[in-house]
Amino acid sequence: MLLIQLIINGIQVGALYGLTAVGFSLIFGATKIFHFAHGASFAISAYVFYYLYAVLLVWWPIAILAACIVVVLFGVALDRYVYGPIQSTDGSFFTIFVGSFGVAVVIQNLIGTVFGRGFISVPSVLSRSVELLPGLYVAPTAGIAVVTAVVCFVALQLFLGRTNIGIALRALSESPALVRTFGLNPKAVSTCAFALGSLLVVPAAVLTSMTSGLNAAIGGRVMLISVAATIVGGVGSLRGAACAGLLLGVAENLALWRFDPQWSEAVTFLILFAFIVLRPSGFFGRVVTS
Amino acid sequence: MWPLRKVAVLAFSMLVALAGRASAEDLRIGAIFPLSGANADYGDLYMGATELAVSHLNDTKALGGKLSIAYEDSQALPQQGVIAMNKLVNVEKVSYVLSAFTGVSKAISTTATRSRTVAVNGGGVGPDLAELGEYFWNVIPLADFEVRAMAPYLVQKRGLKRFVLVYVDDPLGQSIKRELESSLPSLGATLAEALSVPSNAQQFSGVAARVRDAKPDVVYIASFGAQQSQIIKQLRDNGVTQQLASYSGFAIPAIASLPEAKGALFTTQRIDWNSDDPVTRRFTREYQARTRRAPTAYAANYYNAVLLYGALASALQKAGLPITGENLLTKRREIGAFDLVGGRVTFEKDGTIRSAMQINEVAGEPAVLETVVAH
Numbered sequence: 001m002l003l004i005q006l007i008i009n010g011i012q013v014g015a016l017y018g019l020t021a022v023g024f025s026l027i028f029g030a031t032k033i034f035h036f037a038h039g040a041s042f043a044i045s046a047y048v049f050y051y052l053y054a055v056l057l058v059w060w061p062i063a064i065l066a067a068c069i070v071v072v073l074f075g076v077a078l079d080r081y082v083y084g085p086i087q088s089t090d091g092s093f094f095t096i097f098v099g100s101f102g103v104a105v106v107i108q109n110l111i112g113t114v115f116g117r118g119f120i121s122v123p124s125v126l127s128r129s130v131e132l133l134p135g136l137y138v139a140p141t142a143g144i145a146v147v148t149a150v151v152c153f154v155a156l157q158l159f160l161g162r163t164n165i166g167i168a169l170r171a172l173s174e175s176p177a178l179v180r181t182f183g184l185n186p187k188a189v190s191t192c193a194f195a196l197g198s199l200l201v202v203p204a205a206v207l208t209s210m211t212s213g214l215n216a217a218i219g220g221r222v223m224l225i226s227v228a229a230t231i232v233g234g235v236g237s238l239r240g241a242a243c244a245g246l247l248l249g250v251a252e253n254l255a256l257w258r259f260d261p262q263w264s265e266a267v268t269f270l271i272l273f274a275f276i277v278l279r280p281s282g283f284f285g286r287v288v289t290s
Numbered sequence: 291m292w293p294l295r296k297v298a299v300l301a302f303s304m305l306v307a308l309a310g311r312a313s314a315e316d317l318r319i320g321a322i323f324p325l326s327g328a329n330a331d332y333g334d335l336y337m338g339a340t341e342l343a344v345s346h347l348n349d350t351k352a353l354g355g356k357l358s359i360a361y362e363d364s365q366a367l368p369q370q371g372v373i374a375m376n377k378l379v380n381v382e383k384v385s386y387v388l389s390a391f392t393g394v395s396k397a398i399s400t401t402a403t404r405s406r407t408v409a410v411n412g413g414g415v416g417p418d419l420a421e422l423g424e425y426f427w428n429v430i431p432l433a434d435f436e437v438r439a440m441a442p443y444l445v446q447k448r449g450l451k452r453f454v455l456v457y458v459d460d461p462l463g464q465s466i467k468r469e470l471e472s473s474l475p476s477l478g479a480t481l482a483e484a485l486s487v488p489s490n491a492q493q494f495s496g497v498a499a500r501v502r503d504a505k506p507d508v509v510y511i512a513s514f515g516a517q518q519s520q521i522i523k524q525l526r527d528n529g530v531t532q533q534l535a536s537y538s539g540f541a542i543p544a545i546a547s548l549p550e551a552k553g554a555l556f557t558t559q560r561i562d563w564n565s566d567d568p569v570t571r572r573f574t575r576e577y578q579a580r581t582r583r584a585p586t587a588y589a590a591n592y593y594n595a596v597l598l599y600g601a602l603a604s605a606l607q608k609a610g611l612p613i614t615g616e617n618l619l620t621k622r623r624e625i626g627a628f629d630l631v632g633g634r635v636t637f638e639k640d641g642t643i644r645s646a647m648q649i650n651e652v653a654g655e656p657a658v659l660e661t662v663v664a665h
Contacts, residue, residue, distance in 0.1 A: 002500070005499040006496055009495045009496050012495070013493060112330065116330075117326065117327065117331060118330070118516055118544045119517075119520055119523075119544055119548075121519075123549065127527045129528050131529065135502065135503075137498075137499075139527060211495070211524070211527065212524065213519065213520050217327060217328050218492070221490070221492055253496040256496040256497070256499070261486065261488075261497050262459050262488055264491075265488055
């Protein structure tokens, strides 16, 4: 029963990892910007939801909507006012990374100053597990996480495949020049990628605020998982990032079956290392030849 | 005109000299606390107490000049702690440093010994802290005392014999594991499972599954800061209903206000907050008024650490001796006993105070369940 329990836990955690990783992968794949502040987007949306829902007692759909609006504005503002100016002057990968890293640090400290640096969580009956079978406990949040991840991923695929802006996003990841040829503005499409990628962290952030709880430094862990899943899934592949997020979550939990919890985080890096050595293009990434 | 200018220069020189003399009499000590990061809650708690102690010492004018504290942020990380200690010793030139957290305290102890600077710990409880040399003092009973108080209580008074330990993999967690391994068999109890977690781990649903699988009577948690709250919440959310127990790390407001922590047991040194002793009474009353929080053992420890410095520095000034680490150590040995919050305390040979312990219950009525005399 322990094994089944760990698999279920892993699927729940993996679904949340997948959602976060897909957002990062979408932004990175389309714009080639290493958006380190993606973790900060996660933290912002989680704390906005916490403050509205748990402190001000706002109705939960309104709290989620507000979190969505704030995080989209944050992503768009970063693209316009931080990455845009850097790209128009220096534009190197490293400069953008440092800029993004700086923003993440500032946001972490701001959150710590406003909300405190301690642990907070959103009290909810949805995070309380019930015993389905003897020794098998599942919380409603597990089902919500999986369903939300599937719905978001399918919706994203439809959006990217069937709408003009979605197709433009895919084109941007291939060639910004091609986007321009078709009369589109790559900057506007890039802004769209940031809005959409940032929006995708909201479900994971809301569920995490209920299940694991929050602290001001939570963004760092989110970034770690997002980067690992993006590489394991194949850079630019949203399907790959989703599958890799799921794989990392399940592997992290399955490691507990035989090993000490001390080693479960190492499993993430072991998988990452294995992919870098044995399959550098990831799950679904394309092999690039020079 | 010339004599007037000479008089002005002379007057200015005298003013500068006097000002210099006044600042030379002011006293400064250092403090290395986690002021940012996941454990900053502790830093806030400690600072509330140290600032209160400084204001009390300055109000009484017991010292020649004004006392102040140079704070440095360790983030509860040993590496940051060493940087902070070097700055306090070499730049601020302090002779007395307040320290917190087992890992940080161990890391700064070598600099303390080498530079003959007194380092005083009021928050870390790893038993190794008693072995860090004569310049490292502990105004808090260490984890071995805490486990030796809690384990017999759980086994003999509560009939809980099967323990599972969830511990952070650092010197504190490892020392608590060692103490449980050595003390439980003699009590007729067992440590069924010891699960180590990295200090930055945040997901504990899988750990909860392992804990349930071990079928414990009691789960002992040896972590700190935001992580211990996450552990408690996720254990409770994931079907762990057994008694939770811990060490004095639970004596913080974040745990007191966490609904899932209700009923958890933890040890601290014995302090009667309603005591008639004037030091305890003043601390309790003014700490609550100043911070709007109930006093905790941690706050009392850091208040005591500053008060201890005041007593030693005052004694050295009266004897006409400079306030150096060496003289502070000599004076502490000479005086022997000190009136601090919680009553009169003495130091063991290893520089650690000896104290009775108490078993507390989170949100319990009464909050203190049992007093355990010092062995």
